[in-house]
Amino acid sequence: MTGAAWGVLAQGIAAAGDPAQLLPARQQMAFTLGFHIILVPFGVALTTLMLVANYRGLRHGDADSLRIARRWSKVAAVLFAVGAITGTVLSFELGILWPGLMRGYGPAFGFPFAIEGLFFFLEAIFVSIYIYGWDRLSPWAHFWTGVPVALSSIGGAGAVIAANSWMNHPQGFTFRDGQTVAVRPAEVFFNGAFWWEFLHMLLAAYIVAGFAVASVYAVGMLRGRTSRYHRVGFLIGFVTAAVAMPLQIIVGDTIARYVYDAEPAKFAAIELLPETGTHVPETLGGVLIDGQVRYGIPVPDMASLLAGFRPSTEIKGLDAIPADVRPSDRAVSTVHLAFDVMVGLSFALLALAVWFAWLWWRKHPWERQRWFLRCCALSGLGAVACLESGWVVTEVGRQPWTVVGHLLTRDAVTTQGNLWVFFGAVLAIYAAVGVGAVTVLLSMKRRWQAEGDDSVDVPYGPRTGPEPVGARPGTEE
Known part of the structure; x- marks a missing residue:
């Protein structure tokens, strides 16, 4: 699935002997997955942020938090709809573009997707109930209808991660005569790479959604909208991301050592290491050209220290990988540079979280620190990157590899049809969906700005007069 997707970024052109369909298949999966993956954090984490705001509003009688929860729920519904469309296209692409994967390994690979389907339907049902339930259910009953939304989105993401991690660490199946003849579902789902990949993706979801939400409110505050409504919206998103950020770095460091043990070819690409050795430097930047590292900045012994906590730690290089399954120089350079970008941006976001903690500790009015807000305004894009x-x-x-050690990507791809036409049609569909989603979100933004931050339409919120906090208003949005 996704290994083939991102392969185009690494390969650029098809190698001699590869099927003609390999390049457009990779191009299409790269584009569609790259589009869809941006929506995943909002499906997983925005619903949780929404519930935090909802709980805060009910627990403390906070009208601003309730208004935020209601508005975020509508944004989540739009992004859920877009994610459903793009995710469905990805499902069809698996069968159309990669029949070798589905034909030989479908019983194992498809099992997590069956679980994901159950979570998806559960999420869809409760999203509808939660959105419809504003002003129609009692406050706490309505809040609890949102909990299955958050939990099912996490479960659905976990199921997809199970399928992906299985491709990196395939187990739990018996393969005979070109077919999977027996599947052990628990081993497939909870494979050796699952928990680390799942935790890494879950934290990433909260980081992306949190910083993205904070960036929206930071832009508003830079434009002079510093009301309590904006400050509360910013804090819910930013604090969530700031708490997750150091945890993510710890998890990422642990995963790197797992990759060192379990996926030596990937680790060699990450470290841009053509030859096996000890006292391996950490190379910042650089590319691999004709098997030689060029333009990088070496930090002596650092890669060995990070992998095994001592400079004498041996790291397998690309020379330890059989030539017929060795990744190309272009693929290695792509992995290495992407890793550098990921780590660099992670520490930049961590620094932003530390900056906020310092401002808070020193009791500085962070909402008036324009350089801090400018950095926060960029944090959402940085988190997505x-x-x-x-x-x-x-x-x-x-x-x-598509399935490591079992199925090469060139053997998984279809050999039928003109995939460029199919790719063009998918581009048109995604462009229409993307433009439609942005148009709807901008329309909602303009309407909310016109209503103002102190709109009277507060769902079952604090009210003047003798009515209790839990009373429902008589008007709907």
Whole structure:
């Protein structure tokens, strides 16, 4: 699936002897997955942020938090719809573009997707109930209808990660005569790479959604909208991302050592290491040209220290990989540079979180620190770029395999039809969906700005007069 998708970024052109369909298939999967992966964090994490705002509004009688929760729920519904469309296209592409994967390994690879389908339908049902339930259900009953939305989105993401991690660490199946003849579902789902990849992606979702939300409110505050409504919206998103950021770096460091042990070819690409050795430097930047590292800045012994906590740690280089399954120089350079971007942006976002903590500790009015707000306004884009870079590392690093040790990408691709036409049609569909989603979101933004931050339409929120906090208003939005 995604290994083939990102392969085009690494390969650029098809190698001699590869099927003609390999390049357009990779191009299409790269584009569609790259589009869809941006929506995943909002499906997983924005719903949780929405519930945090909802809980805060009910628990503390906070009208601003309730208004935020209601508005975020509508944004989440739009992004859920877009994600459903793009995810469905990806499902069809698996069968159309990669029949070798589905024909030989479908019983194992398809099992996590069956689980994901159940979570998807559960999420769709409760998204509808939650959106419809504003002003129609009692406050706490309505809040609890949102909990399955957040939990099912996490479960669905976990199921997809199970399929992807299985491609990196295939187990739990018996393969005979070109077919999977027996599947052990628990081993397939909870394969050796699952928990690390799942935790890494889950934290990434909260980081991307949190910084993206904070960036929207930071832009508003830079334009003079510094009301409590904007400050609360910013804080819910930013604090969530800031808490997840150091945890993500710890998890990422642990995953790097797992890759060192379990995926030596990927680790050699990450470290831009053509030859096996000890006292391996950490190379910042640089590319691999004709098997030689060019333009990089070496930090002596650092790669060996990070891999095994001592300079004498031996790291397998690309020379330890059989020539017929060795990744190309272009693929290696892509993985290495993507890793550098991911790590660099991660530490930049961590620095932003530390900056905020310092401002908070020193009791400085952070909402008036324009350089801080400018950096926050860019943090959402930085988090998305970090996410995309991480997926490039994961997927291009698996090349030339689709299922590591079992199925090469060139053997998985279809050999029928003109895929460029199919790719063009998918581009048109995604362009229409993307433009439609942006148009709807901008329309909602303009309407909310016209209503103002102190709109009277607060769902079952604090009200004047004798009515209790839990009373429902008589008007609907």
